[in-house]
Amino acid sequence: MILAGLVVGLMTIFVAGFGVTLLLLQTAPRLNGFECFCLSWLFGCGTVSVLLFVCGTLVSGLTLQVLVTVCCVAIGFWGWKMGQRSQVQFVFPLPTSPMQWLLVGVVALQISAIFFISCKHTLGWDGLINWEIKARYAFLNGGSVPAQYYQSDSRVFTHPQYPLMIPMTELWLYLWMGEPNQFGVKAIFPFFYATGATLLALLGGRLAGRPWPGYLAAVLLFFVPFITDDNGGVVVGYADFPLSVFYLVAIGYLLLFLAAGESRHFYIYAASLALLPWTKREGSILWLVGGVAGALVLWRNKHSYRAWLILALTPLILLAWRVYLRVLQTFDLDDFMAVSFGTLRLNAGRAIPIGRELLFEMVRLSNWSLFWLVVVAAFLYRVARRKDFCLLILFIAVFAPIALYASSYFFSGHKDYLWHIGTSLPRLLLQMVLVAWLVVALALRPPDAISANRPQ
């Protein structure tokens, strides 16, 4: 019964996401089925979590579950009808050479391995105390996180102000399973890995002009040691990898939009950008960086006011969440001091230790192997071969968040700010890993393909 509930819960997420994906991509004559499947998961999580949050303020219990299910099915049906009206055709492009088949086979094995490892692991501490706890309390409260939880300082250590994408998705599975099942709920996270690896393969291949650099990047992704680490990787229920996948989609589709100018890519970019701050609090910083990158692309290509309007609407979820927290007068832990010039000047002496810690972390083999060195080498190699606007956007997308995250430690409220850096920096870096693999995929493009700058 629990397993059946879990399957139905997951399917409703896919149905809702499929509808949203088709609504966003309906102008395309042919759609890649694998791509639609991955986007369906991401937008499904976004849709279900927002629906549960909004509807949970109005109704509870079985009524809430039925209402959200009806909405999910209705969105799926609406997307399907719009797709039919636009005569969208689904294609499932298969690898075209033995080498490509081999790479795809390895990616499939790796995805299975992540499901396997996830079954063996428990939720990590933050996965339990920062995320799952909200889903559990919402389940016990009939489907919404109780206002008492936000307003009491009893459980301030669980960070009540953290956004609800992951907890509400977990809650959705709890509602279908009929109990807050800590084993079943872990199913969410390997799906994020599967979508992240597949979209990396697709986006990397399109941006590189041929499929195999994308496939190779997806294969190598698995070998970033921190991905399977039990202190913040995919398998322990933290929000950093899901955030990384949304960021990949935002930046990847922005680059496709830059190259091809097709509005459907911009819609996917904007939808992913809007969901970043709903996934994790640091998503606000990624939203800012992704938004600046989007504005640069719009400004450079002189796009219409409609695209600017869509970009301007992306902070709506973030603003609504901030207003909600303000209205509830929420307690939260202050990990950081107020940002001011005075504090910055006071803590200016931290500059060298922060830089040193960042550098040490990026070359820490046990967490990253040679990953960040490979990324830097790929940038330099790609710049030497060809400088283009796409590379500038990627440079901003990878290194601006790292610089902003590192700068935030000037305002760390912890007495031992080096401890704060040590415990949080690896997870922050994980958020840029998928986008950084796009740089590697671009650099993998062989010299003879250098003129093929339009995605296939």
Place this chain on the structure above:
Amino acid sequence: MEYPGRLVLHTVCTAIVGCAYVAMALPKVLPAVKDGSFRSLTTFQTTDTYLFACAEIMDGSQLLLDVFGSLPTNKPIGVVVQENNAVTNVLGMLIAYFGWPREIKLIANPEAGPSPKNEPIDPAAFTAIFFCGVTPPATLGPGIRLGSHLMFVPIPETAVPRQP
């Protein structure tokens, strides 16, 4: 092909860097796949594991839920933990996790024993007090041991004198 020499160099460099990257990663990635075993695939898989690791309690989640089920809800629960002791802090937070919807007051004790330095605990303010790695004061009466680092003292509804 325009630049066969560059293509060969590109391929060789890519292969070398890729192999080095994978070789460096394998010692960390392989154990993640191989090590560990399937723990109990139960509702409380995670919390049971933590409670066993911290206090050697079997089926600790259900035990805590049963304990909370037996307590009145009109007053908060006190949870005394050892200051700067990660294990007892984890235990305290797990108790808070299961204590919902009761108010929880976490009290940090500087030592493992009842310390003269810490703020006196007013038992009348709580329905029960959990002691994580801390010995309950004798004035509260005998506690109930739930695990190796976990004791719990239910406070009767009758007025309890404030401990000195």
